[in-house]
Structure formats: C-alpha cells, structure tokens
Amino acid sequence: MITIENLRKSYGKLQVLKDVSISFSAGKVVSVIGPNGAGKTTLSKCILGMVLPDSGDIKIGGESILKKFAYRSQVGYMPQIGKYPENMKIRQVIEMVRDIRKDVKQVDEELIGLYGLEEMYEKRMGALSGGTKQKVSAALAFMFNPQILILDEPTAGLDPISAEILKCKILKEKKRGKLILITSHVMSEIEEVADEVLCIVDGQVKFYDTIVDIKANTQEERLSRAIAKVMNGED
Numbered sequence: 438m439i440t441i442e443n444l445r446k447s448y449g450k451l452q453v454l455k456d457v458s459i460s461f462s463a464g465k466v467v468s469v470i471g472p473n474g475a476g477k478t479t480l481s482k483c484i485l486g487m488v489l490p491d492s493g494d495i496k497i498g499g500e501s502i503l504k505k506f507a508y509r510s511q512v513g514y515m516p517q518i519g520k521y522p523e524n525m526k527i528r529q530v531i532e533m534v535r536d537i538r539k540d541v542k543q544v545d546e547e548l549i550g551l552y553g554l555e556e557m558y559e560k561r562m563g564a565l566s567g568g569t570k571q572k573v574s575a576a577l578a579f580m581f582n583p584q585i586l587i588l589d590e591p592t593a594g595l596d597p598i599s600a601e602i603l604k605c606k607i608l609k610e611k612k613r614g615k616l617i618l619i620t621s622h623v624m625s626e627i628e629e630v631a632d633e634v635l636c637i638v639d640g641q642v643k644f645y646d647t648i649v650d651i652k653a654n655t656q657e658e659r660l661s662r663a664i665a666k667v668m669n670g671e672d
C-alpha cells in the first residue's frame with residue numbers, strides 16, 4: 438500500500454532520515470518506535486506531504502505522492518498535539534472540516550458519539566482540556582474514512598476509558614482493510630493493537646518485523662523485553 442524508497446531528509450546539517458526503504462501493507466497496524474529524535478515524526482510528515490524529502494520516493498498504490506495533493510484525502514492524521522483556532526467552538530471546527538471535505542458522502546461520526554463531543558459542541562477549543570482536544574483530533578482523523586491513518590501518540594493524554602475506545606476503533610478500522618501507522622512509546626499499547634513494529638534509530642530502520650516473530654526470535658513473552666533484546670543485538 439505504501440512503499441518508501443531510499444528516503445533521505447536533512448534539516449540543515451542534521452541528517453534526520455538516512456536512506457529509509459520500507460513497505461507497509463493494507464489491513465495492518467504498524468507501530469513506529471524509536472528513541473526521541475530518531476526521525477519517526479519526520480517520516481510520518483513525509484508521507485503526509487508536510488515535509489518534502491531531499492531524495493528518494495514514496496509511493497501509494499504504486500504511484501509517487503511527492504509534490505502531489507489528491508492522495509491526501511486518503512490519509513487521516515492525528516497529531517501529537519492538535520493546534521486549533523482558540524476561539525472556534527468544537528462544532529465550528531467539525532463543520533469547517535466537513536465543509537472542506539464535502540466530497541465525502543458517508544462521514545464516520547462514531548468517535549464523536551462515543552466521546553460525547555456533541556454535548557460539548559459549544560465549548561471553545563482554547564478552553565478544552567488536553568484530553569478533550571485529543572478526542573476532537575481523533576474524531577477528525579477517522580471522520581472521512583481514509584484508507585491510511587497516521588496516529589502520533591494517539592492515546593497520550595486520554596483517560597483509560599477514552600484510550601480503550603480509540604484502541605477498539607483502531608482495530609475495527611484495521612479489519613476494514615485500512616493501514617494504520619501509530620507512533621507510540623507505550624509497549625503495552627503496542628502489544629494490544631499492533632501487528633508489526635518498525636523501529637527507527639538515528640534515521641535508519643533498525644528492524645521491521647511482526648510482533649509474533651519478534652517474540653519468537655528472541656524467545657521472550659513480553660514485547661518490551663523482546664525489543665530490548667533486538668536493540669541490544671541479543672536475538
């Protein structure tokens with residue numbers, strides 16, 4: 438579904454992505470892990486078209502997406518921290534985005550309902566708690582039925598019940614054939630929702646494997662220990 442070929446990106450003298458090549462298939466949840474500053478968000482932003490790589494290519498369904506726009510309607514994004522106009526009400530933000538995406542006839546409002554956002558529609562974005570803002574971001578990411586979802590630390594800041602709702606939604610959409618890339622540092626969460634783990638260290642792919650194989654190869658039941666073993670080269 439997504440093929441990344443020899444991707445490189447530098448910010449000034451800092452080389453953030455160093456020749457990254459990888460393919461992701463539909464119907465999978467892939468957890469993107471790695472130390473702070475490893476290049477995870479930069480990779481996501483390249484796929485989203487928010488950052489232009491210096492060289493290499495990204496293909497979706499076999500076609501290069503670089504400098505193209507139409508494909509973006511197929512990619513939903515939930516940022517780590519959503520930035521919204523402080524004075525707009527939740528209702529206005531949702532209406533505005535719906536207006537931009539008038540082409541989509543069947544909107545998915547499940548998260549709006551499950552998070553009870555309608556009851557808070559008249560609250561201004563600037564007055565919301567961090568967690569409620571996250572719920573708005575999650576609802577918007579899933580709203581237009583994108584084939585690809587990129588979720589950056591999606592449950593950070595959500596209370597346990599709200600996090601559970603989001604995890605169920607992720608699994609439901611995966612079953613419908615979507616590709617979901619999740620950046621997360623929470624191993625228990627990765628274990629619950631992901632099929633595969635992509636580990637990026639210092640701008641390079643350290644490993645990319647299924648959770649089943651990572652555990653089998655390291656003979657570890659717990660994913661955190663299995664990953665620590667792979668990182669230390671003990672498998």
Ligand SMILES: Nc1ncnc2c1ncn2[C@@H]1O[C@H](COP(=O)(O)OP(=O)(O)OP(=O)(O)O)[C@@H](O)[C@H]1O
Pocket residue numbers: 448451453471472473474475476477478479480
């Ligand atoms: N717009 C930018 N200009 C300059 N440097 C940047 C920019 N965006 C990111 N960087 C740098 O690129 C490196 C990789 O950042 P990135 O956000 O991709 O890391 P990450 O793996 O997502 O980290 P984290 O786990 O902390 O979110 C970091 O050193 C960061 O400071």
